[in-house]
Amino acid sequence: MVRLTRIYTRTGDKGKTSLGDGTRVDKHAVRVEAYGAVDEANAVLGLARLHAEGPVQALLARIQNDLFDLGADLCTPAAESEAAGARLRVVQAQVDYLEQEIDAANAALAPLNSFILPAGTPLAAHLHHARTVVRRAERLMVALAVAEPVTPEAIIYVNRLSDLLFVLARAANGNGAADVLWAPGANR
Numbered sequence: 001m002v003r004l005t006r007i008y009t010r011t012g013d014k015g016k017t018s019l020g021d022g023t024r025v026d027k028h029a030v031r032v033e034a035y036g037a038v039d040e041a042n043a044v045l046g047l048a049r050l051h052a053e054g055p056v057q058a059l060l061a062r063i064q065n066d067l068f069d070l071g072a073d074l075c076t077p078a079a080e081s082e083a084a085g086a087r088l089r090v091v092q093a094q095v096d097y098l099e100q101e102i103d104a105a106n107a108a109l110a111p112l113n114s115f116i117l118p119a120g121t122p123l124a125a126h127l128h129h130a131r132t133v134v135r136r137a138e139r140l141m142v143a144l145a146v147a148e149p150v151t152p153e154a155i156i157y158v159n160r161l162s163d164l165l166f167v168l169a170r171a172a173n174g175n176g177a178a179d180v181l182w183a184p185g186a187n188r
Contacts, residue, residue: 020076020087030144035074037137038158041130042067048126056123056168059101063161066094070154074141078149090154098160105167109176119180120173127169134162 016024017032025032042064049060072088118128138158144150170176 020072023077030140031074031077031148034137034140034144035071037133037140038067038071038074041133041137042071044126044130044133048123048130051121051123051126051172056172059168062097063164066090066157069094070157073151073154074144078151089151090157092153095153095156095160098157098164102160102164102167105164105171109167109170112176115182116170117180117182118169120169120178124169124172124178127165127172131162131165131169134158134165138162 015027017027018024019031045060045064045067049057049064052060069088070090073090076087078087118132119125138155141150141155141158145155170179173179
């Protein structure tokens with residue numbers, strides 16, 4: 001369990017931060033950028049939850065908790081000799097859960113015949129915003145994986161999460177009835 005008794009430590013005042021294994025790195029390191037984007041996505045989901053109810057509210061709460069797991073995974077580089085279960089890592093069961101939720105939410109939606117704009121209800125707009133932040137986190141994680149080990153399930157997780165957020169945004173727009181469609185070249 002984490003226990004925070006003091007919020008400021010002054011250890012980051014010169015542009016460095018500590019990873020989960022104690023390694024000091026620049027605050028602009030790709031790893032830090034990646035888990036920072038995950039944290040930002042989590043905050044946007046907190047805004048979305050202000051407009052969600054029932055099962056969607058519970059689903060978003062679960063995802064927020066999983067995003068902390070993802071942040072913990074990303075902030076602790078994998079060691080070559082790391083035993084399975086030695087560190088908190090994203091696992092396949094978390095990916096499977098997202099896939100089940102995507103399938104369930106998508107079943108009620110009409111097929112898309114156009115791209116849609118990130119708009120609609122307040123819940124849909126926040127979910128679209130979260131989706132774009134998750135996509136940025138994914139790009140940063142993929143860039144990180146070029147140079148350092150990243151849990152494969154972590155990258156798959158964020159890929160599925162952005163898909164789920166898209167489907168949930170459509171569901172929040174009256175199962176797609178209130179989606180705002182893109183009109184190519186409409187303002188030329």
